[in-house]
Amino acid sequence: MAPLLAGTEKLMLTGRLRDDDATKAKAGMDFGGIVDRRPAAVVEPCDADDIAEIVRFATDRGIRVSARGRGHSTHGQSLVDGGIVIDMSALAAVHRVELGYAVVDAGATWRTVLEATLPRGLTPPVLTDFLDLSVGGTLSLGGIGGTSHRYGAQTDNVIALEVVTGAGERLTCSRASNAELFRAVLAGLGQCAIVTQATVALVPAPTHVRRRIVAYPDAVSLNAAQRTLVEDRRCDYVEGLIVQDGQGGWLHNLEAVSFAADADVVVGDGVVLETMTMSYFDFVNRLGDEETFLSGLMHKVQPRPWCTVYVPGDDVDAVVDASLARPQSEVGSLGMFLVYPIPRSALSTPLLRVPDDETMFQFSVFRYAEPADAAAVKSMLAANRDMYAQAQAVGGTLYPFASVVLDRDGWEAHWGNQWEMLRSAKTVYDPKGVLGSGQGIF
Template sequence: MAREGVVVDMATLRKQRNGVAINVSKDPLIGHYADVGGEQLWIDVLHSTLEHGLAPVSWTDYLYLTVGGTLSNAGISGQSFRYGPQISNVHEMDVITGKGEFVTCSWQKNLELFHAVLGGLGQFGVIARARIALEPAPKRVKWVRLLYSDFSAFTKDQERLISINGRKQKTALDFLEGILLMNQGPINNWRSSFFPISDHPRIASLITQHSIIYCLEVAKYYDDQTEKNVDKEIKVLLQGLVYIPGFYYEKNVSYVEFLNRVRSGELKLQSQGLWDVPHPWLNFFIPKSQILDFDSGVFRDIVLKRNISSGPVLVYPMNRNKWDDRMSASIPEEDVFYTVGFLHSSGFDNWKEYDAQNREILEFCSDAGIEVKQYLPNHTTQEDWSNHFGAKWVTFLERKRQFDPRMILSPGQKIFDKQLQQAF
């Protein structure tokens, strides 16, 4: 099950929590929280916390992922610009280190391990429990999409909107992402069916005219008390945006329907036998100062020339100050950086085409001096891993010596080559 690695029976660890997988509590200092087993899925965390009128504030687009898994990477989505990644919303963890020790770590104790594990790619310990911050849950979501033909205008509007990002700021958006619409991909995709069928010809005509259309996707949460103001707040936030006139779309959906929007697409693809196929994805972060170069060199050159994109392509900005640089996750140095995700699905006979495109994109970034940081990184050499972590590499090595000196947790990621293992 884990070649040259270890398997942990997470269910047996619930004895530490009185046999409860997800437990909601309140602390006078930190407020409401949920103690959650690392093996639990985020969709189950959502349903369990909603029973108390509460929910986490930071999510991934797909909820059928484990808590320990996303916290070992970062856990990002359209909420990250305001609430930070999921690793920024954890109070405490129980961790099984590479030494086989069961350690509780938090902001108050064993801080080095706490920072190491969050975004640490599973290299320092297995997350057995996480204490997740909760806030009152909204009931519904005003969900809006706007279309752009100009990438510079699209990014300027995105950056303006994420600059309004106070956690308690009532006028701020709760979610912001961007999607590319291209001829080789469907107007509605498996992430969500949004645009009305009657408007598909108009949108298709736009795509034919411009080759790529950029879709800004935003959401504002509300409940019974705030419902009367949500339309006014959306109008104020979107005032002055330079999207294409007449291409404004909105929905009102439940909070659960919005957060779990990818699931319906997944089930549809499963019924067609199109879900359990290769997914040669590529995800990375790009500094704000280089995103226009990326658009011209990748979106409008490599991607259009190859003409194989068969899944959503995401592009949206985040604020660096919502991340804790002491954690292991590696991000660009600039105050604003973009997430780009090529979420392709291929057949079993043509996945190599997508791998080749991914390599070409990374080679272009390297040649152009675009300082990308892979998210869900897949590097093959020690030098690449060192470059990935940058100034954090020395700290990463020191933490490895401290928490997993025998490199029991190393297989899989291939971060440490044989020469470095011998040095340990």
């Protein structure tokens, strides 16, 4: 046992504490494959009491703790060097599904949630493009998807939370009770508490959807078309994908979906490449599960220095064009971009930092470097910094699962007028500063 963890034999855990090399190596890496931070141990909790016990143990000794959902951040956000990782995938049950809500463990994936709600004809209103992300992980970030133009972020659709604070205290919170804690946890990057359970809103699920893929000549017309679709409320789901054409250029494709299976989305002057009816589950699961996603699209290639920014609608064309004009080697041969609009009014989570513009766009880049190509990783990380700087220069913000490192000033700028709120909540709920060190904020 590492000296740091002397005394763990006295812990009253129902779950397991593991410190074998294989477990620590796995918990030391994330989806990005860039940062390696080995923990001293990994805890697989059986329940929230286990989490409270381990957090109190760590707080007493000044050991840092990190909740790991599915480890799908890209730059070490869920990792902790020499500390304790809490593997939230061990707490992954769906406890109740009622007409308008479900009570789920934070380590459950959105796939698990959906599998429990769909037989009742219900769905979370916003799903991430990839379903195998944890509820706690995306609620710590925001959780944005193709229905966000209508329903906001996943964090906007949370009714209540059960958490363990950095002081090891088990608390519940909602808009009406412990509201300050609720605000500090949603999109709060795990700084004040570990979410153990969430009550998330549900809406009726369509059985089938009508999906169209529509081509546009450039990013400007793609963005204009998406904006019109959203403003006119002409579709239920919208995302724009910019992919390589194999000849050094780009294809600009709109994915516009109606949740009424017999109603095609009217898309204006784009060229319709494909129209299909599919089941709602097949649609939201179109990237497949972890294994299909990684092998099917050859996404096994790591490192993956991904980046997402939010850009004011008036400036999105310039920011997107600046990225598209750069060498394709900066995204790698599998690389692509995602861009889609979200009205500001749909979002209400204070710590989800987005521009103030009435319509803003999410803009993501998925970069893939060859494993041994350190120079490529360096240039991709530099490209991410430039992308964020360009967004920031026009009032844009960062989605902090990205491979972009911020210093203290950078974080303060990121949180803007919410910085004092987060800082003061941190003092109250995680006074010893043991939680969320992978983000490098405090």
